[in-house]
Amino acid sequence: MRFADTVVLITGAGTGIGAATARRVVAEGGKVVLTGRREAPLREVADPLGDAALVLPANAADSAAMKGVVAATLERFGRLDVVVANAGGHGLGSALDTDDASWAQAIEVNLTTAFVTIREALPALSVRGGSIVLVSSLAGLFAGPAVAGYVTTKHALIGLTRSIARDYGKHGVRANAVCPGWVRTPMADLQMDELAAIKGTDRDGAYGIATENVPLGRPATSEEVAAVITFLGSSDAAIVSGAVVTADAGSSAVDLPTIAFD
Template identity: 80%
Template sequence: MRFADTVTLITGAGTGIGAATARRLVEEGGKVVLTGRREAPLREVADPLGESALVLPADAVDSAAMKAVVAATLEKFGRLDGVVANAGGHGLGTALETDDAGWKLALDVNLTSAFVTIREALPALRVRGGSVVLVSSLAGLFAGPGVAGYTSTKHALIGLTRSIARDYGRDGVRANAVCPGWVRTPMADEQMAAFGAGKGLDREQAYKVVTENCPLGRPAEPEEIASVIAFLASKDAAIVSGAVVTADAGASSVDLPTIAFVD
């Protein structure tokens, strides 16, 4: 029960990693505040969690909206102990293919959403010596093809993580980043469908192809990433701050030029 008597705000909580994290923290005794732009998925996640979950629909890019979310959290629970900045997802296209609107969208959805959420939560977190976990990506460490906006903003989340850790550590606030590889989420399912359609593969075959050079040879389940987030958010990681944790089936340990030597 690592999260007994704690309250954690989770952005992008309606599906995938955010939803799995909400369930995991409640399983371990915590209370969660679920936010995102679409109320229906948030309700679907929250309903089985009962009184342990509070749904507050909001756009994490909107400062006023997130200030209101934090205020409502404090009014309901009287405290805020952690933030999981999970919202994100846009940024497809090479640099030449990305217009100003596409670039701004990538910045807003992946980076500004995390920055605004954490900034508005920090006063409350400083009171509790709270924890921040930012969900970056393997694209926060390496560049994939044709995802300039996504890659740039996921890299920037690591810089934000370290800045928060550096500036607020003396207040007891910890900040860490998680970099997942492929995870079975609705967004990844859509990508596998698009990838597979061009190669005559179904979704499962597509997942197998994109993970075949990972040492574990498979994508993660959202619950597996939620386990990593739960560790970083918990007192078990009390000395961990400013860390970047890969959860990528070993993908980042592979020396790409040596793949040619494998039969």
Template identity: 75%
Template structure:
């Protein structure tokens, strides 16, 4: 592996599974240290264990401003700095607008938008001092609308606005901010969705993934490691001139003109 993160520290939310865990492993493999946060201690410990002294697990609710301020303070005290924030925590927001309760709407806001905002806000003083980088993990739902996911769609769209605001306001301090929009990715959360969808159609998990990605140009879902590679690029000096960008990691799905699918 390379050494793009030697001497650098990345704070990753939602780090216990999926894209967050894969990103942590990649950063460490390339010489960096990671601060892993999420609400469940056990998955964080499972990810941190093999990474040894290069990983610091600090369980917290990423949507709790005070908790994330404490995480940033402890991480800075113990590791000396935070150079990168990967705002990866997310979830919730199922249902149409009419079906979404006030509680459901707030859950979507907290999980997808507030979690990113309060984490980045807490880390910004250190990022400004060191000319750091922010990567927010949105979704194709940040660009388009799927069926019956009003809260998820609205909050994933909002992450793009947050990233652009950070890029605009803090670029003069050397801080970069970018967004990754994955399509279907093989993660524990997506596996659960595939299992539910597959059960309704009499399909296995693999067949469900295949059906839902058959009209993408690459015709398959991503692995978490593939999305982690995109995040690592944006977070590293390889992307030193990239800020305010939206990078899709969607097997080409966003390049498809839906009304022409039947012509293929």
């Protein structure tokens, strides 16, 4: 029951990693505030959680909206202890293929959502000393093909993590980043379906191709990444701040030029 008497705000909480994190927090005794652009998926996650879940649909990149989310959280639960900045999206295209609108969208959905949410939550988090977990990506450490906006913004989340950890540690606030590799989520499923069509296989076959050279040889589940997030958000990680934790089945341990020798 690591989250007893703990309130956790999760952005992008309607599906995938965000939804799994909400379920894990409540299973460990906590209360959750679920926010995202679409209300229906948030309700689907919240309904089985009962009174432990509060649904507040909002665009996490909107300052006024997130100010309202924090205020409603304090009104309902009287405190805010942990923020999981999980909202995100695509940033497709190489540099020459990325127009101004696509670039701005990648920054908004992947970076501004985290920045605005954290900025609006910091006063409440500083009251008792809180924790922030930013969900970056393996793309925050390495570059994938033709995803310049995604790679750039996921790298920037790590810089934001370190900046928050440095500036607000004196207020008892911790900030850490998680970098998942391939995770079975609705967004990843769409990417795998595209790969499957190219390779003449199905979705499971595409995941197999994508993780062929990953040491554990498989993608993560949302629940496995949620376990890492909840560890960092909990008091078990009380001395951990400014850290970047990979949850990538060993992907980042692989030296690409040596794959030919396997």
